[in-house]
Amino acid sequence: AQSVSQHNHHVILSEAASLELGCNYSYGGTVNLFWYVQYPGQHLQLLLKYFSGDPLVKGIKGFEAEFIKSKFSFNLRKPSVQWSDTAEYFCAVVGSARQLTFGSGTQLTVLP
Amino acid sequence: AAGVIQSPRHLIKEKRETATLKCYPIPRHDTVYWYQQGPGQDPQFLISFYEKMQSDKGSIPDRFSAQQFSDYHSELNMSSLELGDSALYFCASSSQASEAQPQHFGDGTRLSIL
Known part of the structure; x- marks a missing residue:
């Protein structure tokens, strides 16, 4: 079974600071x-997805x-955050069964 | 563009009552997924349907059942409600025809058990 780990809870x-949120997955x-x-x-909104290719x-x-297969990682980045980026961010993986398995989420607070 | 429609948006029930949540997928999406998100928790997969047949089952209690109808909408039926069932219930839909199709989520139904 697949699993997802997000290291930063908050x-x-x-x-204007740069952002990187960690995500590691486990799936064979x-x-x-x-x-x-x-x-x-609000509901969950898709930010981005990786299926294959670049x-x-x-x-x-x-x-x-960036998907780094050797590290089983898929970290999220943004060079300059805005106050409106304050939200919770979930990394998720879909395996063969097609349902999403979510990480525990990272709450991002951007101070104005 | 049309999105996933869920109803009702909010629902208040008492313990031991029943509830029915509805989900209308994006047109031409043939797969529906149900997730439960407790307070401060990540969404947990409950159950999914493809072409009106159950395709996968997650952490759905025996007190809950669901089905997908001929028009592809889905209903989640919840009986003998417990305080712990208070959560946000999301429905998502996708198309199996495209491998690269992500799941699109509805606004959710917030269920509160008194």
């Missing part, structure tokens, strides 16, 4: 990887993530 940054087969964002009181994927709102 990250606090000032505006071909994985599809996702980052979802959940703004307060391991550096770009998503919405200036986010990007």
Whole structure:
């Protein structure tokens, strides 16, 4: 069975700071990887996804993530965060059974 | 673009009551997934349906059941409700026809058990 680990439970940054959120997964087969964002009181929105090809994927709102197969990692990055990026971020993996397995989430707070 | 529609948005029930949550997938999506997100928790997979058949089962209690209808909408039926069932219930949909199709989530139903 697949699993996802997010190391940072709460990250606090000032505006314009750079962001990197860690995500490691465990799965023996071909994985599809996702980052979802959940703004307060809202549903999960897809930020970006990796299925195959270029391991550096770009998503919405200036986010990007890099798939490093040797490290089983899919870290999320943004060079300069904004106050509106305050939200919870979930890394997720889909294995053969197609359901999403989520990490425990990282709460990002950006201070104005 | 049309999104995943869930109803109701909020539901308040008492212990031992029953509840039915509905999910209408994005048009032409044939797969529906149900997730439960407790307070401060990550979403946990409950159950999924493909072409009206159950395709996978996660941590869904025996008190819950679900089905997918001919128009692809899905209903999650919950009986003998417990305080611990208070959570946000998300439905997601995708198309099996495309391997690269991510799951799209609805706004969720917030269920509160008194």
